[in-house]
Amino acid sequence: MIAIIDYEAGNLTSVARAIGHLGAPCLVTQDLEAIAGAERVIFPGVGAAGSAMASLKRLGLDQALRQAVASGKPVLGICLGTQIVFERSQEDLASCLGLLPGEVVRFPLRHVDAAGGPLKVPHMGWNRVSWRKPHPVFAGLPEQAEFYFVHSYYPKPSAPEVVLGVTEYGFEFASAVGRANLVAVQFHPEKSGAPGLKILENFLSWDGKAGA
């Protein structure tokens, strides 16, 4: 069973539908025992970091997530879920889970591309990921594959070794991160067509051991 953690941060049915489409049983849940007993955990979410952390704590899910990561089972963060695994976020000045070193910061108010042209925030739409090191969850993806992003804040890891992939939007930011059995992506694999489904499929068969 795959537990999709429901911490009341946005609509989680799209993740469940994509996992269901891949033929894997999954449960959108707040139940601590179900999460502890799950084979794998997905930690999605859309919304603001401050209220997300408040919900997690209120529901005891912050500890459940820490335990899931400590247990060695595969854990996948998506979008806000990815941001929450860092130490803190500029958004709401939230203190986060600290499962990965670093912080989450906002794109500049007057964000520009290399030529000085204005860039809109949120970063919304399809963009590429340059993979920085091989990882089983990102295996088999063509270089030109694109993924769907919607976010105004981005992860800024303080340890370069947790960066698995980067995306260019005015500058390069970490769009895929991970360490050991934890992997997390800023984009939405469940909304990214075939390449996104490939990542979810890889995650479903991953043993939780990082690649190189």
Next chain:
Amino acid sequence: MLSKRIIPCLDVRAGKLTKGIKFKGNVDIGDPVEMAEFYYNEGADELVFYDITASSDARAIMIDVVRRVAERIFMPFSVGGGLRNVDDMRAVLLAGAEKISVNSSAVQEPEIIRQGAEAFGAQCVVLGMDVLKVGVKPGIPSGYEVVIHGGRKPMGLDALEWAQRAESLGAGEICLNSIDADGTQDGYELTLTKLISQAVSIPVIASGGAGEPRHLAEVLTQGKAHAALIASMTHYGNYTIRQIKDYLDGQGIKVRNYW
């Protein structure tokens, strides 16, 4: 670097597809779920469903369409038409849409934008604007006026001011439809699109007038749009999404070309 998005727009009436030419003479051309899956496989970057029936019976039919679409395609799509409050929005989002769009209801009650953004995040809230070129006149300093009810009712509201106000209320994106260009297939309203796109810091989807790939290239460069809505040019098989993207690629416009 973000790809420019190509977004087919599917008008739905009572659970069936239509395509309005200047908002009149709609004819049924098929099943929206099938069409959604077709476009997903064809390489569309996003889809827009516009529910042109507004009765509560039809709402239930539309929710069912949204649910079935969400089971078959794994990319973003938005739903608009007749959403009057946060509960209407929630129903559509829970059924599987990524975004909701508000148009007439936001003109009549602008707070709906703020309420939607607060409840679901600005990224979920698209402001749809139907705009008519009226020339500069009192109350309409930009020369473009917002109209509602499918283009039938002028509102005395300046399009530029409304776009900026909607942004400040929390809209995450603007879908800008030119009533003058809609259905003509003669090209987008470039002046209007550029005017609005440069005046807001949220993305603008250009709508109305697409007839050939060149029109998309124009609106994505000169018009400064971030995305282009299309309908007839692909609905009736005149062009494929691949043909449009190959053309844009050839013009040096970044598009998603693997799917």
